[in-house]
Amino acid sequence: MSKLKLTLGMVALAFMTLTAVSCKDAKKENNNSNEHHSEMSADEDHSKMDHDNNDGHHDGEKTEMTTNGIGDGNAEMVLKDYFNLKDALIADDNAKAKELGGNLAKSLGNLDVSKYVDTQKSELNEIIEDAVEHAEHISESPMEHQREHFKILSKDLTDMVAITGTANTLYEQFCPMYDGGSSWLSRSEEVLNPYYGSKMLKCGKVQKEIN
Known part of the structure; x- marks a missing residue:
């Protein structure tokens, strides 16, 4: 048990x-x-x-790409009027260049610099003041003097683009023959000389690409 x-x-x-x-x-x-x-x-x-x-x-x-691609709207309007003026000089059209010189002076005067930092504002204001003066001279000058003022105007616009940027690729082109060497801006790589027009239309070369 x-x-x-x-x-x-x-x-x-x-x-x-x-x-x-x-x-x-x-x-x-x-x-x-x-x-x-x-x-x-x-x-x-x-x-x-x-x-x-x-x-x-x-x-x-x-967003960043879009912002970089747009550029400054007012600066783009200035460039548009500048290129129209360049084309008139290429075509040896004094009357058209006078009209477009006036348009460029107005768009330069409307350029809004408020969004830039102080140093850039100061530089842009100096550029605008000088460029407006030369654009106004172009609006009332014979072809020979228009081209003289266009040389300095082109330098001003190149300095402006260095600050504002550009929505499109631009080409800085150079003519070694005019006034000891002169530059201008173009939207195309093709050289069409605004300083000589039909006399030496193809004189020059692409000096720099601006993005």
């Missing part, structure tokens, strides 16, 4: 031990599962955050 009780007691103890171990393993497995799920959730959240950050980063690049 004592042997039977002892045997039953050992069986019961073994059963309880087995049950305890099984519960512990089950709990551990459940914890691992929860931890794995938490890690997966964290990874998913992290992945989502990375994706969101990437989108924001690309948007930032897009």
Whole structure:
């Protein structure tokens, strides 16, 4: 009888031990599962955050590219009037050059320098003052004097672009024959000389590319 009780007691103890171990393993497995799920959730959240950050980063690049590509609107209007004047000189059209010289003087006078830093404002104001004077002279001069003023005007516009930037690639071109060497700006690589017009239309070379 004592042997039977002892045997039953050992069986019961073994059963309880087995049950305890099984519960512990089950709990551990459940914890691992929860931890794995938490890690997966964290990874998913992290992945989502990375994706969101990437989108924001690309948007930032897009905005920066757009901003750099636009340039200054008023400065672009000045350049447009300058190129129209250049084309009139290339065509030896004195009357048209007079009209366009007046237009350029107005667009130069409207150039807004308020968004630039103080040193740039000061430089731009000096450039504008000088360029307006030469544009006004062009608006009332014969062709020979128009071209003399256009040389200095071109230097002023080149200095302006160095501060304002440009929305499009420009080309600084150079004629070694006119007045000891003279430069001008162009939207095209093709050389068409505004200082000699039809007399020496192709005289000159591209000196520098401005982006």
